[in-house]
Amino acid sequence: MYHDVITQKEAKKFRTVAFPRFKRSTSMDDQGLVYIDKYAVSEKGVITDAEEPFIAKMSRRVGQLTGLSTELPHAEPIMVLNYGLGGAIQHHLDYFAEVYHRYTAIDGNRMMTFLTYLNEVEAGGAIVFPEIDLITPAVQNAALLVQNLKKSGDYEPLSLHAGCPVLMGSKWTAVKWIREYGNEFKRPCSLSPDE
Numbered sequence: 001m002y003h004d005v006i007t008q009k010e011a012k013k014f015r016t017v018a019f020p021r022f023k024r025s026t027s028m029d030d031q032g033l034v035y036i037d038k039y040a041v042s043e044k045g046v047i048t049d050a051e052e053p054f055i056a057k058m059s060r061r062v063g064q065l066t067g068l069s070t071e072l073p074h075a076e077p078i079m080v081l082n083y084g085l086g087g088a089i090q091h092h093l094d095y096f097a098e099v100y101h102r103y104t105a106i107d108g109n110r111m112m113t114f115l116t117y118l119n120e121v122e123a124g125g126a127i128v129f130p131e132i133d134l135i136t137p138a139v140q141n142a143a144l145l146v147q148n149l150k151k152s153g154d155y156e157p158l159s160l161h162a163g164c165p166v167l168m169g170s171k172w173t174a175v176k177w178i179r180e181y182g183n184e185f186k187r188p189c190s191l192s193p194d195e
């Protein structure tokens with residue numbers, strides 16, 4: 001977890017700019033069909049680097065912190081999420097499994113997730129990693145870096161995570177997914193298959 005990745009002012013700007021773009025979060029099946037997922041109850045909006053200089057700045061910052069390329073197409077545009085009362089996301093993996101290969105053909109899989117908390121949640125909203133017994137509470141302006149793939153490119157099942165329901169207040173996060181291609185030399189493979 002990284003603390004104070006963004007300023008209070010930036011966090012507010014994220015929320016203000018994302019708000020008019022919000023749509024009920026949807027998921028896509030392995031055939032590319034969009035559906036409302038009752039296991040992911042939130043609103044979401046995407047803001048590209050080209051649209052907003054402060055978003056481009058954030059993408060560069062994620063690049064500096066991770067040492068990875070965060071430019072398109074080596075990473076996805078930043079997605080802002082808002083969870084209202086009871087909003088949550090069930091446990092899931094951020095990488096695309098084999099059946100979703102159509103989403104990884106061009107840029108590779110989602111090797112890392114960089115998730116920034118844009119506000120303090122009054123109660124609830126923690127992100128939990130059940131495989132490693134880890135609970136990460138929502139700390140405003142802090143960010144979570146999740147390694148979804150091993151250095152070998154194999155899936156990292158320990159990255160399984162969930163967003164707990166919001167019990168009081170609401171929860172805002174910003175997600176930047178970093179893809180494999182373009183980052184091969186920035187995160188080289190290791191001698192250990194488990195790393």
Ligand SMILES: O=C(O)CCC(=O)C(=O)O
Nearest residue numbers: 081089094127163173175
């Ligand atoms: O916003 C959160 O709490 C989690 C989001 C998440 O895990 C995802 O969108 O993959």
Ligand SMILES: [Fe+2]
Nearest residue numbers: 092093094161
């Ligand atoms: Fe996730």
